[in-house]
Amino acid sequence: MNEQITVVVATRNRRERLFETLPEHRAPVILVDNGSDDGGPEAIQSAFPAVEVVRLGENRGAAARNEGVRRAATPYVAFADDDSYWSAGSLARAAALLDRHDQLGLVSAKVLIGPEGRLDPVSAAMAAAPIGTPPGAPGPSVLGFLSCAVVVRREAFLAVGGFEPRLFVYGEEALLAMDLAAAGWWLCYDPTLVVRHFPQPAGRDRGARQRIEARNRMLTALLRRPPAVVARTLASALRECPAAGWDVARALPWAMRHRRRLPAHVEADLAKLAGA
Structure with a gap:
């Protein structure tokens, strides 16, 4: 049992x-x-008394995860979804990396999907290292991640505010990655860390997900990116899902109040990623 890491699982x-x-x-x-109504919190607490169950009462x-x-x-802190877990030895290796590298704020693992262990395309993209590796860093830099496959330095996560509640779900990682990098933390990928993920997409509303993803791309751009990138992002997202424009319009005053440009080096890395 690793005593330097807590696994935080959000569920509903x-x-x-x-x-x-x-x-x-x-x-x-x-x-x-997140406000489950299937009796899950009670059943889990009974079956797994060592697990700390936090009932939010709402979704x-x-x-x-911030809580x-x-x-x-x-x-x-390692994040996991209710359909994922970290492979044996991975958490200990992640803790050792964070111990050795004071500038490391987040380390991302390789994700293997399903019983067959299919490599997640996001992991393959990270391994390609399109924005390189900082001198002395333990692995390639990343400016995005899968939430179920990262370990964060608690102080770094809390200092930048964690996940933005307004984004809710789907694509919420991008803003946090930008803010950690802007604060001077390394975000790195290490394929020796492994997460197993067993998603079950059946029953989810794909149309609703597409709308939320489009909204979050636009809001993230409005919050942090330069005007030219905002314009391109809005045009692309609205072509994919015009209805998301109404959601962004309602959130626009909030986004403008919280708009903050990224440091030049972070913006340059994002431009490299877009080109790749």
Whole structure:
């Protein structure tokens, strides 16, 4: 059991999946429940008394993880979904990396999907290292990640505010990655760290997801990117999902109040990623 890392799992109405994945975790677990109504929190607390169950009473989406990080008593926090877990040895290796590299704020693992262990395309893109590796860093730089496959330095995560509640879910990682990099932290990929992910997409509303993803791309650009990038992002996202424009229009005053440009070196790395 790793004593330097807490695993934070956000969930909603996925009790059966949790019974499969919780036994695989090799560190203390904080389970943050987004207002489940399937009896999951009670069942989990009964079956896994060592798991700290936090009942939010409402669905906060990805921002539920913020509460888990605040409650963690360890210097590092690993995120997992209710359908994922970290492979044996990965958390210990991640903690060792964070111990050795004071500038490392986030380390991202390789993700293997399903029973067959298919490599997630996001992991393949990270391995290609399109923005290089900083001198002395433990692996290629990244400016995005999959939330179920990262370990964060708790102080760094909290200092930048964690996941933005307004974005809710789908694409919420991009803004956090930008803000960590802007604060001077390294975000690196290490393929020796492995996460197993067993997604079950059936039953999800793909149209609703597309609309939220389009909205979040536009809001993230409005919050941090230069005008030319904002214009391109809006045009692209609105072609894909015109309805998302109404969501952005309603959030526009909030986005303008919280707009903050990124440092030049972060913007340059984002431009390299776009080119790649």
